[in-house]
Amino acid sequence: MSFPPICTPGSAPAQPSVAPGLWRSASAFQVSLGVVGFMLAADNTTFWLRGLEIFGASPRLALFGAAVFALTLGLTTLLAAGPLRKPVLVALLLIAATASWFTDRLGITIDRDMIQNAMTTTVTEGRHLVTRGFLLHLLLFGLLPAALVWRMPVRRLPRWQALSRWVAAPVLCLALGAGLLAINFKDFSAVLRERKELVAAWQPAAPLGAAVRYARLVLRTREVTAAPLGLDAHKGPRLAAAEKPVLTVLVVGETVRAQNWGLNGYARDTTPELRARGVVNFPQVESCGTATAVSMPCMFSVLPRSDYSQEKGLATENLLDVLSHAGVAVEWHDNNTGDKDIAARVTSARVPADPAACGEGECTDAVFLDLLKRKIAGIDRDTVLVLHQIGSHGPAYHLRYPRAFERFQPACHSAEFSDCTDEEIRNAYDNTVAFTDHVLAGMIDMLAAQQRVIPALVYVSDHGESLGENGLYLHGAPWFMAPDTQTRVPMAMWLSDAFRRTMQLDEACLRAAAEAPASHDNLFHTLLGLMDVDTRVRDAGLDRVSACHHPAA
Template identity: 55%
Template structure:
């Protein structure tokens, strides 16, 4: 390493390094400082075996070096190195802080999030830590001068650099191939925590999916959809209020036996609770479209969802007015053909200070019940328990559990305070659902019913994990078990021929979001061959219509 004379005279010495030396320094920094999650998972996967840990570490260091060589030939080296440091730093921060791993669906969440949602994750702590571990080191990459070979020599220098780093990777892997292949196959969380590789892979998968899928035209389904005999004979318009919940986990839902009574309002009302319901995914971008789709979880993909109509289209075909109102990140293309609106803060300014709580839905429900003249399904996409700013989801004067964490910086709160804030947000959902039931019960214009189902759950510090969107192969049950509740007015139950006692018995069995498409069609007595009776939770509980 040498210094330029002009630099020394100016008092700003800049070291001169070779292309390979800079890559080795950057690779060492990324691998040692920005991969703590990878290291902890690797040590656990190899049960502390120092030889295997060392050899596998050498192999993955070779992978890091190969990535730098591949993406940064010649004068692209420093921009590529800086970008990889920034990617690894950001991913490392969120992995260390929330236990979040970056995969394709997490990348989708990043691209589809709102400014309001993202600002709760871009906190002072995040900026400070990413600044120190990412921005500053990325800037330092441009400090040394790089001694480069002549232009034509790059024709051999670039492939040679990739070849040498690839040799390190393969040499390390094949030194203990049997053990390493088993870990790579069975312990996917190890490489899912490796940065920047996991994030780059996720970006490539997301981009490939977007490019391959484009914007497909949804093919029609359930062309035979029509009112069944009960719906056709109804004496009043039918109103289903469908609450698409957000981040409510079954374990903290009072009706499911949680030690805290987070659902006192629902417990006092005649609701049917489903205590064992599994989600299709661990993020809104997956679970919400999946639950409205005729596809089962095993068959679901984003492109498959976009390539066919969904529940809302079938309901319109059966003669329903369908309205989607959003207090979250949008409709996720579910209402692409039926349209959707956001909550209007002007209707309820007292609950929309900064952000609207879900109480903003109540005047919409009241107005719909008072003015509708046709069968209607009102879908309300809640903000619910969306984190990390749980404290914004409920008014402070209804904060029953204290002290509650009143910041999005979890590092500033005890786990108990985070749970208190989460449970207070669950109480707010209970308040909104209970108020909705009371409002619908008081209406003599419609035959009302309510359906509530959360999209996915949430981690609250268990095993060091927070928030949601863990890859499904490693997602804990707190992220995949969700509350689901059904309520029907007596008039709705009678005219639609549904047996409440039978439904309560059905509710004791396990269910999933695979049931939603078919159950809503069954609940509303929509006749179509697209409804699978085996997945319709109401199918065995409908009485024949009186002649």
């Protein structure tokens, strides 16, 4: 006596027929079984390596792997049914192949925030991720298997028989998966709760779940209206008494990490020009996130990182709105992927191309120098200019600085990291940091030389970057597993003599305050304090400037 295998919804009463040509027909379940087996074997290297690290080469790993196989098969058979069968299986193969490239080769986790980054990026930025290696990987592990599945004939069953098997197969497989986990539930539940990086590498379940969560986020926030914030904001006595318009330039850096910032003690002096200009450096600053789409809106929000979410952020006005309520002119100028709705209620524009800064294919941040010169000439009121840089955004680091500015050599000149050594990648990255230093110094010199406004400049990066440490590259790791290379960022402040006199700021006090640990949570309150904007929403405990005011002589 024989029994059908577990999870098999049965077989057709007739013997399998041989299809014309090279193909032999298969049941719908057999096709799904083959696809799931291929994806778990070919697209889950990181998942299995993390499982081996957690469980070791033990029966627990085999039991956990069997449960994952059954659950993946159950979900696949549930989704891949009827006329949707082949389109769904093809889509799963392509998703798993794409995600596995970024997860296995670059250490990137495809979560909701990463999906959001992908959806809000630009073609110019995104195309650098479509490398030769990626296309070959997609061909071998996605397109060719998908073509095979698409051409494979599938045996047709009577409607009711097919329906009953479609219901039975996922139910049995999901029940089997749950049962296998229940055998060692205490152990497995602890792992799933405490080692979230394991499930985050499960292909294609992880990216599919992330896409669903992102879609839910979009639906929840599509009609959110920002509630007013800081309507009581007004100019303090120092700002109101200023003899000339006060201008603060807030430069939002991109992907610069604190570890490679020369002013923080990095072995290479990547910031010699800022050092020469005596900026106030903040050596211990933590970012609000590990990707622009999360970190940048958070740093402009009144909410601390611990309480921030995109829904909450969109539901209330931000720093730029509060400055506007105080009668300060606010403008946002972008050389990156946009303002992420931060500047929705103020003037915003993409910085126009400048042949001197855009001659090598993409515009470097030198494009801001001509813009700043033109803006200074027309300022007639207290103003905050926000300049959003392209900074050190990878993987094409070599495009972020002019070739003539290549200080650290040999540098990687490819977006395909496998073409370069880790040292070449680090050299190219350090060149981007040194060029940011050069651009910021150029802005400071321009501000210091003019006589129209009372100037200050604040620089802070949005998040850091991994350069191959522990197999991780780029950024965007979930906060719970992000290394400090992605969460520690540089911050610096330059105040002109006129600004310090007008705002009655003690420089020694500022330098001492800068040594204390800080984070993006401080930016909202510190910039209001720097501009001498009074409002109930400014938290003096988070404002790193106001405690350094001294009475006028």
